Amino acid sequence: MQITVRVSDVNGTPLPDARIQVVFTAPGPLPTSLSLRPGEVRDVTLAKDELEFHVSRDGFTEDRFTFAATASGWLSSNPAGQAFQLGTLLDVSTTIGTVRLAPTIGVPPGSPLVNNPQAALVDDVGEPDWIYRDARHNPETMQRLDEPVFGNLTGPPQEPEWNGFKHSQIAVDLASRGRFVLLEYGPRPTAGSRRPRFLIGTWVPYKPLPASPEVVVFFSPPTFPERGFPVDSYPFLGNYPYGLDKLAKQAKDAHQPYVGHLVNYLITGYKIVYQLLAANRNPIVIMPTPPSANWGPFDTQPGLARLIKEVVRFLYATQLTSSRTAPLVKLRLLNGRTELFPWNGRRTNEPLPRAFAASVSGFSAGINPVVKLCTADRLDDKLYPADLYQSPPGELLNNWREIWDVDGVDVQGWNHMTSAFNGWLAGTNASRRGLRSYHSQDTYSAAQNGLVPTSRVTRLPPVPVRGIYVEEGNSDDGRVTWVHFSNPSLIGDTKAPGHVKTIPEFGSFDAHHMVPAIAFGHAAQFPLR
Template identity: 40%
Template sequence: MTRFVVRVSDINGREYTPPFFVARYLSNPRPGEVSVPVITRLAPGVPTDLQPAGDEVNLTVGTQAPGFSSETFTVRKMGGRWLADMRAATISVQGDTVLVDVVDGTIRLAPTIAFPPEQKVKENPRALLCEPGQGWIYYGAYLTNPTIRRLSNPAVFDSPTPAGYPSNDTAVKNEDSGNLVFLEYGFTTTPGAPRGPRFLIAVWAPRVALGTPPQVVVFYSPPTKTPDFPGDGYPFLGRYPYDIRAPAIAKDLVQPYPYHAINYLLAGYKIIPQIQAAGRNPIVIMPVNPTGGWGPLDTQLGLSRLIKEVVRFLYGHKLVSSRATPTARLSLHAGRASIFPQKGLFDDEPIPMRWALTVSGFSNGIDHPLNLCTSLPIDEKLYDPAIFASPETALVDSWREIWDIDGVADNGAGAERHLRNLQTWLKKERRTLRSYHSDYGMRTAPRTLVDPARVETRPVKPYKGVFISEGSSADGRATWVQFSDAALQPSPYDPHHTVPAIAFGHAARFALP
């Protein structure tokens, strides 16, 4: 007979009480008898005596509080110790009592679906498309082992008559280097559950030992807008985030919101392969906002909660690890998202509560890193703090870098705000700023943060309008690169959109402070 006490809290440590837990186990009450399956309920926080054969019990958080995702996991006695196969459950023993403390989350795998390639799809599938006829990868999200054209370091030219920005080619073997995982953050859409907002979040889960603290990169793209993206209003449960651009056969379908993330991270600008080519492989988080706005996701309170929830999910389900190459993987077999193996991986690795954080923004996506430089409230009437907020300390103390990728602050006082907020942010120790700007973004570029005596421009005499300037502050904590538009050609993109195709790989070459 073993006495169990099971308790639940959120990622902030706030306890909440679900109606019950479900315990499933094989019971062997007397020697010589055949074990029989047992299902019983445990009241939260109430000691309950169980008699499991083999010292193993499977537990499920019962009907969860609104917005919470619930968890199912197994606890087992191994080598005299009780362990769980889900890291968001921690086990301690007090005398004859096994205490199981569960951190429940507000994030879950995004629903997925696969259609036969020639099937006509006319309506919103309300799920994320997997490759037609294969069902093992998100639509368009191939890991292709690309060759990355890396911006040289230093970035300035070494020729008086340059042709194109200085670069070298680096082959990236990313086929087994991580998983792209789409998550839903916020309220569930389960029939009968309370309705509330939820956001689509694209996440890169590296298949390497991340170390302590793990590196996390958050990327804010320019905001989604109609007519390029299906419009939707609060609470964003209609066309956002899975509606299709137009009816088509499955192999030709486009889902604008998910593909927005895939294009930035893998297929087009190749942010993840760029960072990998520089020798890093961090967790990457890209929120995909509805056309109605970012809600809490550009506040310290909101981003702190989002990162905590993503890290809890990835570590909890063993998609990432600080200690070793992860064993679990995302499975999209037959177009259904799951984690494989779902159970049986027992260890006691803790979930990190601090990270080495980089926040990046491209174009007027820079507005969001600038908003994060100061404390702002969230709209508590629209976004329940119990789901969307977390104390700001974890974010503020973990934040190490800002990557300003041709940032153009989207308001009338943009230039002043851009400079002022970055100056304020840099006052805290162990922080660095990396800025990259084309002629397009120079109207708000923070050039005054670097020492004019440390700026070098090459070629000294621009060649056919081609030049690059590079400089740093006296303490090296702020670096700055300006490209003339002509220096960013030839490229498949215009100069402004070429910057994110090369800047991430250069910024990632610098060591974290």
């Protein structure tokens, strides 16, 4: 028979300079392997109808594809590869990417850690799998802010905090729903590297996804050096992302601020993933962490589109996720090392998704990249070449369904932010776009919010009690939701009579930081259209 192999990136752009190695399954004929150029046609003789391909290209992560013939056609171990037999010709198409599992390392707890380990620290917790440092997937009972948000806002002074809001208690067994995974995006660092790679926190759901998977992108406040994040500069291959905030006499005391930042927002602190699951959503969650407050390519439409497509490709290609079935492949952290098991999954003809449905969110100063995304359709080609870091802007705009503004602080002011949001709402596929905006008094003091008409906003109680009130309103088409909390409505006292320890717990956050602890669970209850 004859074989030919085509190689492309996630944009469908052919990669004629890719390298292909074909490995014949034993007991195959000699030679046991051969090299191919993309598009080249070669004659081969097979001992059985199975072939293995290793595909690579500079800047991309090498990928492996095993194809086997069945009664229903050729099936692949890797959904990023498809094979069709046309007479005696086996036509193989592959899509390779720039995302891979982040390196990890386990260091004996009592050992000193005097240098950047160049990998994420993991801990042996006496379970079959180790964990990323502090990233336990504990079951929790979440308090979910419900719609409408108003609860008993006119009760007596001793009224417990959550009773001021309509809410539900939802049990979330995180470990049964998916896995928090650290990914690297961009070329793998080598000697002399001048292209950046970025650390991405990702939630990988186990439940089968829609044909167009839901993706939630979250932008946190920037990683300012004065907040303890190690300083780095382009191409961010030094202190970022595995550098320590200080040298540790014992490894158990070491802290990696960039890694810890991801764990805190998604899993342990604000529990964003818990909130999304409590709202019955089942998304892939993508949280880029910026080096030294530099968002790199991610605050532009080409850059974020490429990141989403690369992460989705990786998760489907490795069979960590699927739109057909619960995944067979799982992430394992054994003896401090990261691996996928089994590496080749099941044979399938499931293709990569052609589209996604994105919700883009930002908290506090993290709203600035979201605002910029509403207009920024260009990226510096010298710093971030198109072949590695960019997709057409339409790849984001055509798939972007929601903005979640979580107590956002635009450096250019309130009117600039709301103008950008309103422009985005009126853009591509306008009827399928929605905005959910949540603010405390720390970030909002204008007479009009600029998003929902004042006539459609209800305040309860009409006359604040002890300074407590909440406002909520919706646009007439339901595409925009506005929620404004007075600061006293968000502040609790853990020592007050009647206080109940909950997740999230009133009194454990100030007003500004309580907003992300409750807003995601509410925003996620508005289904994507």
